[in-house]
Amino acid sequence: xxxxxxxxxxxDHHHGPAKGIMRWVFTTNHKDIGTLxxxxxxxxxxxxxxxxxxxxxxxxxxxxxxxEPEFFxxxxxxxxxxxxxxxxxxxxxxxxxxxxxxxxxxxxxxLPRMNNYSFWILPFAFTMLASTLLMEGGGPNFGWTFYxxxxxxxxxxxxxxFIFAVHLMGISSIMGSINVIVTILNLRAPGLTLMQMxxxxxxxxxxxxxxxxxxxxxxxxxxMMLMDIHFGTAFFNAGGGGDPVLFQHVFWFFGHPEVYIMxxxxxxxxxxxxxxxxxxxxxxYASMVYATSSIAFLSFIVWAHHMFTVxxxxxxxxxFMYATMLIAIPTGVxxxxxVATMWQGAMTFETPMLFAIAFVILFTIGGLSGLMLAxxxxxxxxxDTYFVVAHFHYVLVPGSVFSIMAAxxxxxxxxxxxxxxxxxxxxxxxxxxxxxxxxFFPQHFVGxxxxxxxxxxxxxxxxxxxxxxxxxxxxxGFSQLLFLFIVIKCVRGGVKATDxxxxxxxxxxxxxxxxxxxxxxxxPPDLKDISEAHG
Amino acid sequence: MSTMSDEAxxxxxxxxxxxxxxxxxxxxxxxxxxxxxxxxxxSAGEERSIGIWVLMIGGLVLGFTLxxxxxxxxxxxxxxxxxxxxxRSFVWGMSWFILSEVxxxxxxxxxxxxxxxxxxxxxxxxxxxxxxxxxxxxxxASWPLLNTPDMERFPGAHTSMGWLGLPLVNTVLLxxxxxxxxxxxxxxxxxxxxxxxxxxxxxxxxxIAFLICQVLEYQHAYxxxxxxxxxxxxxxxxxxxxxxxxxxxxxGTFMLAIMLGRAIKGHFRDDDCFGFEAAAWYWHFVDxxxxxxxVFVYIxxx
Numbered sequence: 001x002x003x004x005x006x007x008x009x010x011x012d013h014h015h016g017p018a019k020g021i022m023r024w025v026f027t028t029n030h031k032d033i034g035t036l037x038x039x040x041x042x043x044x045x046x047x048x049x050x051x052x053x054x055x056x057x058x059x060x061x062x063x064x065x066x067x068e069p070e071f072f073x074x075x076x077x078x079x080x081x082x083x084x085x086x087x088x089x090x091x092x093x094x095x096x097x098x099x100x101x102x103x104x105x106x107x108x109x110x111l112p113r114m115n116n117y118s119f120w121i122l123p124f125a126f127t128m129l130a131s132t133l134l135m136e137g138g139g140p141n142f143g144w145t146f147y148x149x150x151x152x153x154x155x156x157x158x159x160x161x162f163i164f165a166v167h168l169m170g171i172s173s174i175m176g177s178i179n180v181i182v183t184i185l186n187l188r189a190p191g192l193t194l195m196q197m198x199x200x201x202x203x204x205x206x207x208x209x210x211x212x213x214x215x216x217x218x219x220x221x222x223x224m225m226l227m228d229i230h231f232g233t234a235f236f237n238a239g240g241g242g243d244p245v246l247f248q249h250v251f252w253f254f255g256h257p258e259v260y261i262m263x264x265x266x267x268x269x270x271x272x273x274x275x276x277x278x279x280x281x282x283x284x285y286a287s288m289v290y291a292t293s294s295i296a297f298l299s300f301i302v303w304a305h306h307m308f309t310v311x312x313x314x315x316x317x318x319x320f321m322y323a324t325m326l327i328a329i330p331t332g333v334x335x336x337x338x339v340a341t342m343w344q345g346a347m348t349f350e351t352p353m354l355f356a357i358a359f360v361i362l363f364t365i366g367g368l369s370g371l372m373l374a375x376x377x378x379x380x381x382x383x384d385t386y387f388v389v390a391h392f393h394y395v396l397v398p399g400s401v402f403s404i405m406a407a408x409x410x411x412x413x414x415x416x417x418x419x420x421x422x423x424x425x426x427x428x429x430x431x432x433x434x435x436x437x438x439x440f441f442p443q444h445f446v447g448x449x450x451x452x453x454x455x456x457x458x459x460x461x462x463x464x465x466x467x468x469x470x471x472x473x474x475x476x477g478f479s480q481l482l483f484l485f486i487v488i489k490c491v492r493g494g495v496k497a498t499d500x501x502x503x504x505x506x507x508x509x510x511x512x513x514x515x516x517x518x519x520x521x522x523x524p525p526d527l528k529d530i531s532e533a534h535g
Numbered sequence: 536m537s538t539m540s541d542e543a544x545x546x547x548x549x550x551x552x553x554x555x556x557x558x559x560x561x562x563x564x565x566x567x568x569x570x571x572x573x574x575x576x577x578s579a580g581e582e583r584s585i586g587i588w589v590l591m592i593g594g595l596v597l598g599f600t601l602x603x604x605x606x607x608x609x610x611x612x613x614x615x616x617x618x619x620x621x622x623r624s625f626v627w628g629m630s631w632f633i634l635s636e637v638x639x640x641x642x643x644x645x646x647x648x649x650x651x652x653x654x655x656x657x658x659x660x661x662x663x664x665x666x667x668x669x670x671x672x673x674x675x676a677s678w679p680l681l682n683t684p685d686m687e688r689f690p691g692a693h694t695s696m697g698w699l700g701l702p703l704v705n706t707v708l709l710x711x712x713x714x715x716x717x718x719x720x721x722x723x724x725x726x727x728x729x730x731x732x733x734x735x736x737x738x739x740x741x742x743i744a745f746l747i748c749q750v751l752e753y754q755h756a757y758x759x760x761x762x763x764x765x766x767x768x769x770x771x772x773x774x775x776x777x778x779x780x781x782x783x784x785x786x787g788t789f790m791l792a793i794m795l796g797r798a799i800k801g802h803f804r805d806d807d808c809f810g811f812e813a814a815a816w817y818w819h820f821v822d823x824x825x826x827x828x829x830v831f832v833y834i835x836x837x
Contacts, residue, residue, distance in 0.1 A: 018552055026552035108549045110624040113604070117556035124564035128571075157575050164567040171563070174635050182627040186620060187547065216635045220642025227775065230574045232689075232765035235646060235775075238670075239685030241768035243654035250642055313662065522546065 016518050025120070028112035029518060030097045031415075036119050037094025038408070042484070044086030044126065045401075049477050051079035056439075056473035058456050059466050072456035073141035074133060080144025081162075084262070085169045086126050088396065091404045092265040093118075093176050096204045098415065100180060102509040102516060103198045105189030105525040110182040118176040125168035132158035132165075143454060145255070148236035148247035152228045159229065163222045170215040177208035177215075184208075189508075189524040195289065198507050199282065202289050203268030206296045210257045210264075213300075218254040221247065245310055252303035260299045263363075263395060264292060266403030267334060270356045272507070273410050274338050277353035278345025279504040284337040291330035291337075298327050308379040317376045324374040328367070335364055350502075351425035355406035358398055358433050366394030369444065384454075387447025393440045397476075398433075405432070405483065412490055413497035417515030420490040428486060431479035438472030545618040548611070555607065558600040565593025609802070609810070622809060629813045633820050636783070640824055643779065647772045647831065651678055655768070658684060679836060683767035692762035692770060698833035701752040705745050706829050709784075712741035713822045716791070716815045719798075723808045728801065735795045738818070742788035749781050769836075776832055780824055787821045790814040 017023050017032065024036060054075045058066045067075070097115065101108055109115045132139035137156035140146065151159055184205045188197070197205075224247070227233040234240025236247045267288075275282045282288065304312060304320040312320075338360050347353070369391040373379050382388060405428075413419050442465035451462045458466065497514040512520050572586025611617065656662070659676035671684035679695035696702070716738040722731030756762040756773075764774050794811045797803065803811055 023552070025557050026554055028550050028553055107547045111628060112549055113553045113556055114628075116553065117559055120557050120560040121563065124560055128564070128568060157579070160571045160574050161568075164571045167567060168563065174632075178628050178631045178635075181631055182624050186623050186627055212631055212635045213638050216639035217642045220639055224642075224646065224775070226574070227764075227771070230578050233771035233775065234683070234689050234768045235771055237689070238654075238658055240683050240689035240766075240771065241650065241655055241658065241680045242771065243650065243658070246646055246649055246654060249649060250646065253642075253645070519549070522549075 026116070028108070028116055030101050030109045030112070030115065031516065031518065033109075033115050033119050034094045034097030034099075035415075037090045037097060040119070040122060041087050041091035041094060041404075044082050044090070046480065046484075047130070048079050048082035048087055049480065051075045051082065053473060053477050055079065056470040059458070060470040061467060062458055062460055062463050064457055067456070069456045070138060070141060073143075073454065074139045076454050077140045077143055077146075078130070078133065081129065081140070082126070083396075084144065084258070085166075086122075088262045088400050088404070089173065090122060092204075092207070092262070092400075093173075093180075095200075095265065095269070095404070095407050095411075096180050099411065099509060100183055100201055100204060101187070102512065102520055103201050103507060104184065104187065104192055105508050105521045105527070106183055106187035107519065107522045109179050110187055111179050114175050115179050118172045118179065121168050121172040125165045125172065128161055128168070129165040132156075132161050135161070145251060146222075146225070147251070148225060148228065148244050152225050152236055155229075160226065163226050166222045167219055170219045173211050173215045177211035180204055181208040181212070189521070189527055191527045195286065198268075199271035199285070199288055199292075200265065200268030203264040203271075203292055206292050207261050207264045210261050210296055210299065214254040214257045214261075217250060218258075221250040221254065224250070245307070248307050248310060249304065252306045253300075255306065256303040257296075257299040259392075259395070260295055262400045264296070266359065266363075266400050267292060269403045269407040269410075270338060270359050273352045273356040273406055274341050274360075276410075276502050276504040276506075277350060277356075278342045278347050280341055280345045282337070283340035283343075284333070287333055288337055291333040294330040295327060298323065298330070302327065305374055305376075305379075308376045309383045321374060321376040325371065328371055331367055335360060335367075350409075351420070351422060351429055352406045352410035354426065354429045354433075355402045355409065358429070359402045359406065362398035362402070362436070363395055366391055366396075366399055369394065382447065384452055385447040386443040386451045386453060389453050390440050390443035390447055393443070397440070398436050402432070408487065410502075411509075412487065413501045414509060414514050414516055416491050416494075417497055417513075418490050418494035419497050419501075420486055420494065424482065424486050424489075428479060428482045431482065432476055435472050435476030435479055439469055439476050440472070442466075442469045442472075545620070547618060548616045548621050550611075555600055555604045558596060559604065562593050562595075562597030562600050565589050566597055567593075569593050609797075612807070613802075625809055625813070629816060633816060636820065640776075640779070640827075643772070643776050644827065644831065647776065650768050650772065655680060679769040680767055681769070689765060689767040690761070690763075692756075692760050692766045694760045694762075695769065695837040696752070696756055696760065696762060696773065696833065697837050698829065701748050701755070702829060702833045705748050705752075706825065708741050708745045708748065709822050709825050712738045712745070713819055715741065716818050720808075720811070720815055723798075723803045723811060724805045726805055728798065731798050731803070732795065735791065735798055739788060739791050739795055742784060742791065742818075745784055746781065746788065749777070749784075773832060773836075776828055780821065780828055783817075783821045783824070787814070787818045790817060 017029065018026070024032060027033060027036075052075075054067060055072065058064070058072055097109065100106070135156070135158040137158060139158055140151070140155065140162045142151040142155055146155075146159075146162075184197070184201055194202075224233070224235040228235050228237065234242040236242050236244045238244065271282055271288060302320060302324045304316060305324040308317060308320070342357075349357075369387070373382055373388065373391055409420060409425055446458075446462045446465045446469075449462065451458055499512065499514055500510045501514060502510075508521075508525060509516070511525070569586040569588070569590025569592075572589060573584045574586075576584035576586060655676045655678065658671070659674050661676070674684045675682070679692070681691040681693070681695065683689040683691045715734045719731050719734035719738060722728065722734060753774075762770050762773065764770055791814050794814045797810065
């Protein structure tokens with residue numbers, strides 16, 4: 001990132017980046033660490049994406065063509081794990097690192113050395129996780145949800161390394177979220193109240209709380225697995241009085257808040273971008289904050305809707321069904337607010353706005369299929385079919401991933417000081433938009449017709465839609481190389497960006513120079529712009 | 536960028552580049568990689584594992600790095616590089632860390648409650664669950680679960696662990712230690728170093744006494760009660776809850792012992808003692824977890 005050049009004050013508190021590779025290894029600077037997170041995330045996105053393409057290549061037509069079923073299972077597992085823990089979560093942490101201090105007028109993250117530690121654990125964790133594919137017995141093959149007893153009784157030996165890799169990711173996430181939460185609570189510029197913070201900061205505050213609450217539960221459940229595998233305990237073995245279903249309860253107590261961890265910061269990004277390009281204030285700021293908090297609260301009490309078919313008592317089925325449906329209310333508030341923000345706005349459609357609008361539409365489709373899945377009796381039909389795959393990919397890919405891309409296009413000029421190539425950006429958007437819908441929309445149909453998830457071969461009746469889906473997958477996958485090209489091109493040069501970058505952009509990060517100086521707000525800013533600090 | 540006047544603002548300390556985190560990352564990676572190797576070799580029936588060496592090197596790297604890291608923080612604090620705002624960051628950081636620990640224990644308590652309230656009854660056929668009745672006909676639900684459904688693979692304990700005796704002694708020790716650490720804190724606030732050192736030393740001694748009692752209790756359980764890790768869900772929940780608690784007591788005692796050393800060197804002042812307070816908060820947290828254990832694992836569990 002040669003573009004990150006800043007004025008060099010000859011003063012102890014104002015110094016530029018160190019030279020060479022060690023700058024990145026030893027850095028305590030939130031912008032450097034944000035960049036590291038984002039590049040790491042992109043590398044994992046390509047790795048997890050290549051696993052997805054193996055899956056889609058195998059499913060291009062019925063019958064076994066390319067890979068063995070054992071390896072296919074490892075691909076579905078590793079694709080899920082790497083995308084969730086390696087691509088989406090680190091990308092949002094990277095955005096938080098870059099943006100939160102600049103948005104609240106802080107000199108850096110609250111605990112800069114721990115910030116570096118949070119990042120540098122990840123490459124080790126994912127090297128260990130990916131290396132399991134080369135180990136005797138292969139890598140984890142039980143799906144990213146690693147249900148016991150499949151994982152504890154029948155998993156490969158490398159399951160142990162998978163468990164420790166999850167521990168490392170958890171340690172990294174907990175330290176990272178402690179850093180975010182402390183930064184937001186303690187380092188806001190004087191006079192910046194909580195209800196004046198940009199919504200991205202709000203959503204990250206709540207996300208960090210969710211992470212601190214549920215990552216230890218994930219650590220707990222993998223520890224139970226470890227003990228069952230190696231020390232003869234009986235957590236998930238009914239022969240000893242335990243219960244395999246206990247695994248699912250503990251896992252989903254982590255897993256459901258986890259899906260909100262991957263979407264709440266996306267809400268924050270979209271809530272920043274739409275007002276800018278609609279040239280209006282965000283509609284319903286306070287209701288956005290309350291809706292986000294409500295979603296976070298509800299996320300803790302709905303986990304068993306992932307387990308409707310497992311044989312819960314009827315009262316449990318009903319409770320989890322109704323509680324889940326409640327989530328549609330705060331989510332609806334959000335979608336309404338985004339649409340109302342655009343209403344009668346003077347809109348332009350630069351690449352970030354295109355991604356943001358696509359987010360609103362496609363995430364809503366994913367939300368609606370989620371509402372269908374929340375209906376217990378109907379879920380007995382949908383459960384473990386491609387309908388579920390279509391649902392969560394609609395919320396995660398054109399949801400989380402699109403919001404990350406929107407964020408990169410939106411803030412890239414601030415990070416690099418250069419405008420990206422708008423024509424190529426739009427091309428990337430349309431290729432992605434078409435690719436993603438061709439990829440995932442047909443999966444609704446094969447799912448409703450009964451095609452199960454996680455199978456390398458399928459009934460002939462599903463052949464056509466699977467072929468369409470695979471074509472969309474390769475279109476979407478290879479379009480991301482264009483994204484890589486656009487970002488590198490922008491880092492290396494281009495039209496110089498102004499400080500405000502976007503005509504309608506408001507907030508502290510747009511008051512500083514582009515590219516953002518290496519150290520910003522070493523003394524807190526004067527908040528005369530505060531009335532406009534939140535988008 | 537408009538800024539406030541520099542005089543009115545005490546700068547927030549942003550450290551220079553640091554070698555500490557990367558060494559800590561390498562250390563923690565080698566530690567878990569070694570542990571993974573040891574466990575896999577152990578379960579495969581290997582005599583030796585290269586993992587032991589990896590674990591030892593990793594542990595040394597991690598331990599040495601963390602020691603240097605904390606020393607650096609203490610030196611920076613003594614050099615007056617930290618503002619009041621910086622200290623609040625440490626306070627918040629420790630508080631949220633303890634909350635994450637609460638949720639870690641919640642997972643294991645949750646497992647205990649789930650098994651006791653729901654799943655054991657279901658295995659015994661309650662709620663018309665036929666298949667489990669077919670697998671293990673005649674299995675009866677009880678707690679503590681001494682007769683497991685599959686007694687060959689999970690031989691249940693002969694007797695459950697009572698709450699009188701060692702567990703009660705341990706409760707007294709740990710609750711008392713929460714009071715003594717509080718008296719030590721008063722010592723700092725009153726500027727009375729003797730009081731601080733004396734009561735902190737007593738606290739550390741109580742922590743060590745607790746751990747010794749726990750070792751004796753485990754020996755008793757293994758040798759005389761047949762209560763092992765392998766004894767089905769009762770042994771599982773018993774050892775995992777008390778074991779993780781014991782690990783936290785060990786860490787807490789270690790932290791307090793470090794604070795004792797620092798207290799003897801005269802590190803703490805009434806307005807500058809967060810290292811001590813963080814350790815004391817952790818200690819209180821460990822104490823509260825024990826109360827939960829004593830009630831739900833020992834009293835209601837035997």
